[in-house]
Amino acid sequence: MTTPAHPDCKALARIGAAVRERLAAEPGIRRFPEERAEIYAIDGFLAAPTCARLMTLIDGVACPSSLVDGTSWPDYRTSYSGDIDEADECVRILEARLSAVTGISPMCGEAAQGQRYLCGQYFNEHCDWFDTAAGYWRDERRCGGQRSWTAMVYLNTVDEGGMTDFTRVALSIPPCAGTLLLWNNALPDGSPNPWTMHAARPVVRGVKYVVTKWFRTRAWQ
Numbered sequence: 001m002t003t004p005a006h007p008d009c010k011a012l013a014r015i016g017a018a019v020r021e022r023l024a025a026e027p028g029i030r031r032f033p034e035e036r037a038e039i040y041a042i043d044g045f046l047a048a049p050t051c052a053r054l055m056t057l058i059d060g061v062a063c064p065s066s067l068v069d070g071t072s073w074p075d076y077r078t079s080y081s082g083d084i085d086e087a088d089e090c091v092r093i094l095e096a097r098l099s100a101v102t103g104i105s106p107m108c109g110e111a112a113q114g115q116r117y118l119c120g121q122y123f124n125e126h127c128d129w130f131d132t133a134a135g136y137w138r139d140e141r142r143c144g145g146q147r148s149w150t151a152m153v154y155l156n157t158v159d160e161g162g163m164t165d166f167t168r169v170a171l172s173i174p175p176c177a178g179t180l181l182l183w184n185n186a187l188p189d190g191s192p193n194p195w196t197m198h199a200a201r202p203v204v205r206g207v208k209y210v211v212t213k214w215f216r217t218r219a220w221q
């Protein structure tokens with residue numbers, strides 16, 4: 001039996017098509033003018049009090065961020081992050097709204113991860129999909145499989161710096177309080193989309209808070 005080149009790619013193609021169709025009908029959504037990657041934003045997705053509450057939750061759990069492959073490569077991702085309390089009312093509202101917008105079952109979402117960047121902190125260029133040739137894939141495959149869409153909300157506006165740069169397509173997005181950024185990590189055929197490589201640029205002035213939800217192909221457990 002041969003192993004497929006991209007595990008989960010058929011399911012990811014289906015998910016991509018379903019979410020694409022749903023977003024096309026979403027009022028107030030904008031797609032960035034880039035054919036090679038499906039990247040969208042909704043401004044004012046979260047109101048100021050919800051953002052404030054989420055930032056407080058992040059301050060309560062933030063520890064030095066790790067990398068998905070478990071390596072400690074200390075200069076690669078210098079922010080602080082942590083999973084925020086899923087029982088909190090604001091987190092529940094966030095998760096329900098993300099699933100309503102994308103149509104992806106809340107069961108497929110990983111725990112919402114809060115992230116805080118102080119002045120000078122950043123996250124170097126990376127992709128959000130899993131390397132299915134890496135050792136960690138064995139576990140990730142069992143607990144939901146490949147990541148499909150990423151949803152990230154900026155909780156505050158940064159005085160200077162802290163942009164999310166899609167490095168291969170020269171798209172630079174400044175953090176703006178309450179804005180949801182949403183992108184498909186896969187191409188329409190379900191294989192990883194290299195044009196979604198991205199980085200969080202260093203904060204130059206101020207602090208940056210985001211909350212991220214990565215959706216999996218199947219239920220996350």
Ligand SMILES: O=C(O)CCC(=O)C(=O)O
Binds near residue numbers: 128199200201
């Ligand atoms: O903070 C950002 O702008 C991007 C964060 C990110 O890419 C991640 O956490 O995977």
Ligand SMILES: [Fe+2]
Binds near residue numbers: 126128
């Ligand atoms: Fe990322």
